[in-house]
Amino acid sequence: MLLHLDCSAGISGPATLAALAHLGVDFEPLAAALARAGLPCGIEVVGALAPGGPGCRVNIHWQEGAQQPCCLPDFTEIFSRVDVRDRVRQRALAVALALAESCAHARQLPVDAANFVDVVDAAELGESWADGVQNKPHTAHTLIHILGVAYGLDALGVERLTVSPLPWFTGSVTGCHGIIPLPRPATAFLMRGKPVFATDSREELVTPTGAALVHGLADEFVSGPQGTVAALGTGYGPLSSAGGLRAWLVDQAGASLGAMSEEPSEHRADHALGGNESVIQLESHIDHLNGEDLGMALTALSAMTEVLDVLWLPGVGKKNRPAGLLRVLCLPEQRRNVADAVLRHTHTLGLRVQCLERMVAPRHAAMAEVAGQRLPAKEYVIDGQTYVRPEADALEAAARQRGVGVPALRNARVKGG
Structure with missing residues (x-):
């Protein structure tokens, strides 16, 4: 699955998190994982309506007196403690490193010594910023924005992230260190090498965390996505423009199939008459499960109404280890649910996805x-x-x-x- 971020109205940490929430990501498991790691917080998703259309806002509540991370080593240590998938952790670390490098550049400090308070302020924070000390940014919110976006991408099954050109804006804001020109020094550092377009706005459209998300996660900059649009999420931050941030979830598998056939990417055959239809085949080599776990995985997958068929082919893998090939078939619209189930029941670290055309007998x-x-x-x-x-x-x-x-x-x- 591909996610395309339309940043024509800007991008920030809160807006990106809210757009993923509007796409259906449930952040309660992440809040629970943070609590188990000794970092109690609340992640509240509320509906929002603005000229950019219906969407979401996300408010973060950090417990009074809880650990306040403020630099890259703090973020890294917390990421290592939270029970999330490795890919979530790696994505979050990439964004945190980008933010630390931009802060270090702006303050001319070593990366590990750069304090995120120098680049994070009200534009990055949710409504609960008011429960902190005025003029002292709550960098714990930034940690959740970064980790939450990485978690949300994984929850949606996003394999590739594309981003539109970024708006170039002028003006100034008043931060912790007085009046600062826009783009902020940290944002300007991260916008180097990125495609931009000029706007008449004199507001902060791209925040440091927003720029770090783009720098650390974007696979490609394109004007728009290609494929079959599956869903649209719109997110608003505390100081977002009226347009908000639009996140388009796109099924590229359907586009590949469409190039091979004149039929629609999710064409369904009339089984009474027979014909051809699209199916998704998920497969993985399995050599890490014992017999009991494998049997339960096959039973669980076979019992799913979304699954068309399950096949297990035993064999010998790398280093002469007993292994096998697991194949699962489903319809294109069930791809996400079934892929999540395969990962849940097998804990495989690699899942190959193919779009196939099958002939259906009447x-x-x-x-x-x-x-x-x-x-x-x-x-x-x-x-x-x-x-x-x-x-x-x-x-x-x-x-x-x-x-x-x-x-x-x-x-x-x-x-x-």
């Missing part, structure tokens, strides 16, 4: 008489011949009721009807 629901009992079945036609196949679940239930094995019914004469 079939329809029917009833079949098996050993004197009518059971749900599928009726299908191949080479002009009609066949009736009882549903496996129905056979299993009937066999259990009769106290016999499934083969006793499977091999009985089947009559369609």
Whole structure:
């Protein structure tokens, strides 16, 4: 999945977090993970309506007296303690490093000694900033903005992040150290090498944390995404412009399939008539699960209504270790749910995704008489011949009721009807 950030109206830490919340990311698990790491906080998502359209705002509440991280070593130590996936941690560290480097440049200090208070102020903070000391920015909020964005990208299954050109603005703001020209020195440092366009705005459209997110996470700068738009999230920060930040979630798999076929990327065949339709195949080599864990993973995936099929092919992997190939099929619209489930039940660290086209033979629901009992079945036609196949679940239930094995019914004469 691709996420495209439309920064034409600017970008900040709070706005980015809010846009991900509007896309459906639940940040309660992150707040719980921070609490378990000894960092109690609240992440409150509220609806917002502005000229940019309906969206969200995020308010962060940091417990009074809790640890106040203020530099890169602090952020790094906290990231190492929070129970999040490695990719979340790596993304967050990349952004924190970018922010530290920009702060170090602005204050001409070593990176590890640069204090984030020098670059973070009200533009970066939520409404709960008021519970802190005036003129003393709450850098704990910045930590949550950074970690939360990394967490949100992972929760949405984002593999690639593209960003629009950034607005270039002039003017000044009053910060901790007096009147500061825009873009701020730290922001200007991070905007080097980025495409920009001129605006008439004299407000702070790109904040230091917003610039650090772009610097640390963007894979490419493009005017717009390519693919099938799955969802739009709009986020507003405390001082966001009326347009807010728009985050477009895009399915690029559908675009690849569309290039191979004239059919729509998520074309569904009429199973009664047969035809071709799109499916997603997820696969991974598994060599780290024991037999019990593997069996439970296959059972859990097979039980999902979103899953079309599950296949396990045993083999030998690297270093002659016993391994196997797990393949899971689903429809394109279920890709995210099924991919999350595969990761949840296998803890594999790599998941290959392919868009395939499958041919569907005509079939329809029917009833079949098996050993004197009518059971749900599928009726299908191949080479002009009609066949009736009882549903496996129905056979299993009937066999259990009769106290016999499934083969006793499977091999009985089947009559369609």
